[in-house]
Amino acid sequence: MVKIHDKTFDIFLTAQEIQNKVKLIAAEINSKYVGTDLIFIAVLNGSFMFASDLMKGISIPCAISFVKVSSYKGSNSTGRVDELIGLNTDIEGKHVIILEDIVDTGITMNKIYSYLTAFSPASLKIGSLLFKPDAFSGKHAPDFVGFSIPNDFVVGYGLDYNEHGRNLEAIYKLIEE
Ligand code: IMP
Helix, strand or coil, X not given: CEEECXXXXXXXXXXXXXXXXXXXHHHHHHHHCCCCCEEEEEEECCCHHXXXXXXXXXXXXXXXXXXXXXXXXXXXXXXXXXXXXXXXXXCCCCEEEEEEEEECCCHHHHHXXXXXXXXXXXXXXXXXXXXXXXXXXXXXXXXXXXXXXXXXXXXXXXXXECCECCCCCCEEEECCC
C-alpha cells in the first residue's frame, strides 16, 4: 500500500509484471516494423517510463520524439484550445507509433491522432501501457496495449495523482473509502 497526498492506493501491477509486458510489446513492434522508417511519438508527462523501458527492447532502427498536449484559453472562443507542442521532427511518410501511459475516455488521443494525421505519416498506430475499455468512447483505440484495466484510478510508472506517484515502479489502484 502507498499513500499519495490524501489517498491510499493498493498494489495493482508489480514492477515485474509491467517489465514483462513491455518486453512483449517491444518484441511485437520489432517484428511488425522491421524494414520501416519508424518513429515513436511519446506523450509527456505520463509516458516517460513506458517510453524509456519500451525503447530498451526495440532492436530495429527507430527515432523518438517527445510531445506534450498544451491546453490554453483561446482569445475568441469560450472553450479551451489544445495544441501539441514539441513535435520538432518531420513525420511525413514515416511509420509513427504514439506512446501513451493510459487511454481512458480517448478524448486526448482523438486530438493527438488528428493533429498527427495532418502531417501525412505513412502509418499511425497507438501504443498504450494501460487501456480502460469501459471508459473509452474515442475514435482510436490503442493498437498495442499492455493491460486492459477496469475503471479504477491508478498511479505509478509515470501516472500521477496531482503530480505525485510518477516515480513508483509498480502501478497502484485507488482504495475507495
Ligand atoms: P483520456 O483523454 O480520458 O483518455 O485521458 C487521458 C489522460 O488522463 C491520461 O493521459 C492521463 O494523464 C489521465 N488519466 C486517465 N486515467 C488516469 C488514471 O487512472 N490515473 C492517472 N491518470 C489518468
